[in-house]
Structure formats: C-alpha cells, structure tokens
Amino acid sequence: MSKELKTGIISVIIIALGIWGYNFLKGQDLFSPNSRHFYVEYKNINGLDEASIVTINGLQVGKVEKISFNTEGEKKGTLQVKLSIENDFEFSKNSIAKIYSAGLMGGQNLAIVPSYEGEIAVSGDYLQGEIESDLFSSVGEKLNPIQAKLENVLVGADSLLIGFNQVLNEKSRKSLNRSILALEYTVNDVRKTLGSVNSILDNNKGNIDATLNNAKKITDDFSKVSDDLAKANLGATVKKLESTLEGVNGILAEVKNGDGTLGKLMTDEKMYNNLTNASKELEELLREIKLNPKRFVHFSLFGKKAKPYNEENNQQNISNQ
Incomplete structure (x- = not known):
C-alpha cells in the first residue's frame, strides 16, 4: 500500500470522526438510524438547550436534536423542539413533553409523561408541551399573591394610622395621657396591695401551716371513715333496714285496715x-x-x-x- 493511500484513508477516518463527534455533541447519533423523531411547540423553553436529555419515567431514552423558531401564521415566534428517541417504548399522541429543572445548578431537561390512551405516536408526530416550574419559579409564584396581600395590608394600616392621628387630637392625647398615668397609679397601688398581702402571709405563715396540717388531719380522718364505711357490710344493714321497714309498713297497713287491737282502737x-x-x-x-x-x-x-x-x-x- 502506497504512502499516499494510507494518508488518504487516515484523512477520511479523521473527517468521519470529526463529523460524528460534531453531530454527537449536537445530540445526533449517526449510528442509530432507527431513532424516532417527535416535535413539541413551546412559547417559552425556559433555558432548554440542544443535546438536553429526554427521559421517560426517569430513564434516558433520547436527546433534544434541534430548537428553532416557528415562522408560520399564528404560531409565528413560538419555539419548535425536535426530539430524538432511541428507545422503542410505545406511548400515545396524548402524552406530554414536560420541561423540568435538572437541579439548582443544572440546566433544563425534557421528560415525556406517557399516556396509553388513544392512537400510538409514530415518528414525526407532535406532542403536547408543558413547563414544570422550578424551585425559584414556584417560590415566586407563591410569593406574588402574598406580596399583593401584604401591600393591601400596608395600605390599610396606613389608612388606619392616618384616621387614628385624626381622631387623636390634642385634647384626646391629653386625656389618653391622663388615663395612662391613672393606670400607672393603679398598678402601683396593686403592687403595694400585693406587698401587704405577702407581708401578711409571711407573718401568719405558722398559722397557715397549722391550718393546713389540721385540714390534712381532717382529710385523713375522713379517709379512714370512708375506708371503714367501705369495709362495713352496708348491704346486709340495708337489707335488714328494708325488712324492718316492710314490717312497719305491714303494721301500719293493719292499723289502717282496722286489724288487731291497735287497728280496732284507731278505727272502732x-x-x-x-x-x-x-x-x-x-x-x-x-x-x-x-x-x-x-x-x-x-x-x-x-x-x-x-x-x-x-x-x-x-x-x-x-x-x-
């Protein structure tokens, strides 16, 4: 083999590797001719790049090949994203291509949320596009209503303070100052009263302790009486009392009916x-x-x-x- 032929072969190989590497960096794999292509339209791709990965249920199945502007009719200015999917996993045309954040410091990736209802999607079909809010966007979306409410509260507070200043004229302020001074005097009196009460308690601590001890003794005695009553056979006593009452009721009934000596004496x-x-x-x-x-x-x-x-x-x- 001549030197020129070797040089030509090496040049062709280098050119082929360069072309392959360039296309690989763009997300195109020349050795995968059976890959399927799908299209998605977005008004905003939120930083999605060419060569971003495409996943289904977290599994990488392809890449973003091309992002271009749409120049036709009403869709003019929208972004058209071309997806290359190498996996032969089947899903319907109702599936959603959702752009999501890969992380706080990472870029944007695209995930296909598969749907199995309807006609199976084939290469060249258009899928529905959605954008998932990232952390900062979610925080901003949640803070925006709070900010609006806070502004309304501040406006209301400002109006309230203005009205309060209008109501509190010089005379009202003086009256309010007198009320505050009176409240201060009242607090001082309460403190003095509490001091007197504490002094009384300190001076009569022995009497209070004796009273508490007596109360404890009374409570203990009552507890013992309760125990004795609990141990006593109250059931038998109650039964005897019931039988006695029944006998008395019988005697009273005989007296009422005129039976016996006492009954005859009462009724005859x-x-x-x-x-x-x-x-x-x-x-x-x-x-x-x-x-x-x-x-x-x-x-x-x-x-x-x-x-x-x-x-x-x-x-x-x-x-x-």
Whole structure:
C-alpha cells in the first residue's frame, strides 16, 4: 500500500470522526438510524438547550436534536423542539413533553409523561408541551399573591394610622395621657396591695401551716371513715333496714285496715267511746277517793256511817266529810 493511500484513508477516518463527534455533541447519533423523531411547540423553553436529555419515567431514552423558531401564521415566534428517541417504548399522541429543572445548578431537561390512551405516536408526530416550574419559579409564584396581600395590608394600616392621628387630637392625647398615668397609679397601688398581702402571709405563715396540717388531719380522718364505711357490710344493714321497714309498713297497713287491737282502737268508734267513758269514770273514782277517803277505808268504834257519794260536791272538789 502506497504512502499516499494510507494518508488518504487516515484523512477520511479523521473527517468521519470529526463529523460524528460534531453531530454527537449536537445530540445526533449517526449510528442509530432507527431513532424516532417527535416535535413539541413551546412559547417559552425556559433555558432548554440542544443535546438536553429526554427521559421517560426517569430513564434516558433520547436527546433534544434541534430548537428553532416557528415562522408560520399564528404560531409565528413560538419555539419548535425536535426530539430524538432511541428507545422503542410505545406511548400515545396524548402524552406530554414536560420541561423540568435538572437541579439548582443544572440546566433544563425534557421528560415525556406517557399516556396509553388513544392512537400510538409514530415518528414525526407532535406532542403536547408543558413547563414544570422550578424551585425559584414556584417560590415566586407563591410569593406574588402574598406580596399583593401584604401591600393591601400596608395600605390599610396606613389608612388606619392616618384616621387614628385624626381622631387623636390634642385634647384626646391629653386625656389618653391622663388615663395612662391613672393606670400607672393603679398598678402601683396593686403592687403595694400585693406587698401587704405577702407581708401578711409571711407573718401568719405558722398559722397557715397549722391550718393546713389540721385540714390534712381532717382529710385523713375522713379517709379512714370512708375506708371503714367501705369495709362495713352496708348491704346486709340495708337489707335488714328494708325488712324492718316492710314490717312497719305491714303494721301500719293493719292499723289502717282496722286489724288487731291497735287497728280496732284507731278505727272502732265504739271502742274509742268506751275507753273515753272508762277514763272519765276512773277520773271521777280517783277524785272521790281523794276527797272522801273514809268512804272506802272506814273504821269506827261507835258505828258511825260514812256519808254517801255527792256528785255535785265531787265535781267542785268539795269533801263530804
């Protein structure tokens, strides 16, 4: 082989490697002719570069080949992104190509969120495009409403202070100062009162301790009484009391129904009258014995007769002797 031929072959190889390396840096792999290409349109690619990786469920399946402006009709000015996917994983045309941040210091990558409903996507189809907010964008989006609300609060506070200054004229301020001074005096009085209370407590600490000890003793005694009551057979006592009450109720029922001596005495009017008459006669007999004892115990050597019973004198407590 001649020297010129070797030089030509080496030159061709170097040129081919240069072309391959240039295309590889652009995200194009000349050794993967079976890769599929998809297109996505964005109004803003948020810093996406050519040769950025394309992932599906976190797995790298391709790269961004080309980013160009759209110059046609209503879509003029939008950005058209060409994707090269080497993996043969199938997904539908309803899948979403989402631009996301690779990290705080990294660039932007593109992830395909696959959908399996609808017609399967083939090379050359357009996919729906979305942009995922990065950390700073999310913080900004959340802070913007807060900032607006804070501005409204500050405006309201400023209006409130202006109105407050208008209300608090010189007379009102003087009145407010007097009120504050009065409040200060009141606080001082309260402090003095608390000092007096503390002094009283210190002077009577022994009495307070004795009172607390007595209270503790009373509590302990009450606890012991409670224990004794708990240990006592209250159930049996209550049962006995119930049976006693039942007996008393039975007796009262008999008295109410006129059964027995006491019941007849309470309900039989005839017996009541007899007892009343007997009591009256006994009373008269005792009075007669008291007034005229010689009629009942009589002893005479000469045979003198006792005077007979005189009802009128007896009722007037006059003796017949």
